[in-house]
Amino acid sequence: MAKHIGQQSIKFEKKISIAATASTVGTKEGEGPLGKYFDVILKDAVDGEASWEKAESKIVKDTLTLAVKKAGLTMDDIDYIFSGDLLNQGTGSAYGIRDLNRPFFGLYGACSTFGESISLGSVTIESGGASKVLVGASSHFCAAEKQFRFPLGLGTQRPLTSTWTVTGDGAAVLSKNGAPPYITGITTGKIVDFGITDANNMGAAMATAAADIILTNLKDFNITPEYYDLIITGDLGYVGKELTIELLKKEGIDISNNYTDCGIEIYDRENQDTHSGGSGCACSAVTFSAYFYNKMKKNELDRILFVPTGALMSSTSVQQGESIPGIAHAVIIENHPKGEL
């Protein structure tokens, strides 16, 4: 049985295996530094569908299906699907999962959704209620820009603090039995509001949540940053990453030597015009599913803290002058659990 640890954490007793992952990305992500790691790179933003939104749902369906296939399973082997996205009312997931005929828990944690999916999927396996679950998260640059900011055709100039929403879906099959890497614990985020009101500076809005959850994870499990080979936030980009390092320094914690952000890894800053980096639910989902999962399978990384980060505003809340609340959900993933936690 799991144990509630410290303030916000759960330590799992079962060795919850990440049996397989799958990733689909758009053309831009395919041209980036991680291009060779993705399973599928789309030729264009609509993928044969009539709209960006329908394309996102198709990506969700195809990627979840691929993850199951890569795990050597059929969809009927999956007890539950946990998924979410940025579209209003989670329609990216809903229409994508409609035909998969499996029980579905719809989640919304903004760009932290993949962390939430893994967390609740793991909890459900730990409870004994499921043997195998499918977890995922998606986003689509065009659909997200249109919904949250400006019509793309307007060609609005983007400030240097802005990030680029990743088009894609990352998915994983979690299993109560199987090979490493294992999910050994989670630290679930509170909502943290830094008072940022600029929807083009989400890295800053989320950095406080990231710093808070990393600090809480270290305290709850009574460990230091060196416990991890790498701490990986979701989509803070360059602006948010620096702020996270600074905020933790004030608490006496130095993560500058073993910390990166998926939003920095996924694009080439010099040549891809993505300003502060990547963002969106898919940013952490595809970067983990393709790149970091691969590094763990090859034992190039043994133990990571994966921290997808999210900004919980809507265009309505921003228009009504609300600040942008951040949240982050940390997941401990280990090849060789030392039992030190």
Place this chain on the structure above:
Amino acid sequence: MAKHIGQQSIKFEKKISIAATASTVGTKEGEGPLGKYFDVILKDAVDGEASWEKAESKIVKDTLTLAVKKAGLTMDDIDYIFSGDLLNQGTGSAYGIRDLNRPFFGLYGACSTFGESISLGSVTIESGGASKVLVGASSHFCAAEKQFRFPLGLGTQRPLTSTWTVTGDGAAVLSKNGAPPYITGITTGKIVDFGITDANNMGAAMATAAADIILTNLKDFNITPEYYDLIITGDLGYVGKELTIELLKKEGIDISNNYTDCGIEIYDRENQDTHSGGSGCACSAVTFSAYFYNKMKKNELDRILFVPTGALMSSTSVQQGESIPGIAHAVIIENHPKGEL
């Protein structure tokens, strides 16, 4: 440890207590037949806030806080909050929960969200990862109409198949120890699409999902409808209720003698101009939290199947010609578990 039962169900080993509930509703709901059961009835639609959306967040915060107080606890006793709503990006919940300083899992199951909250809250307690969780769901008539259909000021005529979105929030404290009623099992819904494209006929869009999950619950636990004193769907209204009864009759199941719908209970059909009945996340959440919970505490009901129902469309998906997918999450709640499941 929980057991996965049949196709889509989990049977809990722990006696997960619903330690307390709380409910807040708008003026219209307060004037309806269940008025005397609600904890708080608002004087108007904004509740002292600057917008309907901000009012919804205030209702969320106040109702969650009240549920904790009614359970004789403080917010610090709560391990996790599970909540969701109808607003884009779940901002009703996010801004409401921002100040509560507890770990938060954001959910989206449309109007089935309260069933999803209870399900995942129970799973987390069962896993050992939490002792006490707070679950809830909210909606707001004005904010929902504006977002999903037409500006209220337009005075658009509503067809007779339409339902009225309940303003309010229903919340419950779940505890690993405590008095009845207990959550003893869940049956989690697949997405079911009946091909309905009329956002003013959501009862029909959700009825197939409701019938499917009731049938699956009976099969998975190998029981008949008579096992329950009452089967209670979320917000199908008159149109959807009749359809659900019919659909189950075709499967040889008669639930007509012990079945009602929260959307029917909450308003007075003759005098409140609500057409097919109530809807929205709050419909099942407040009707359960106020009325049915009360009936169970007084032993007027001993064993129920509570089935919040949801329609997973957005205004974008409807405008793009998509049909409306339905989902329903069933929760078994019992005062005296017979161990027959």
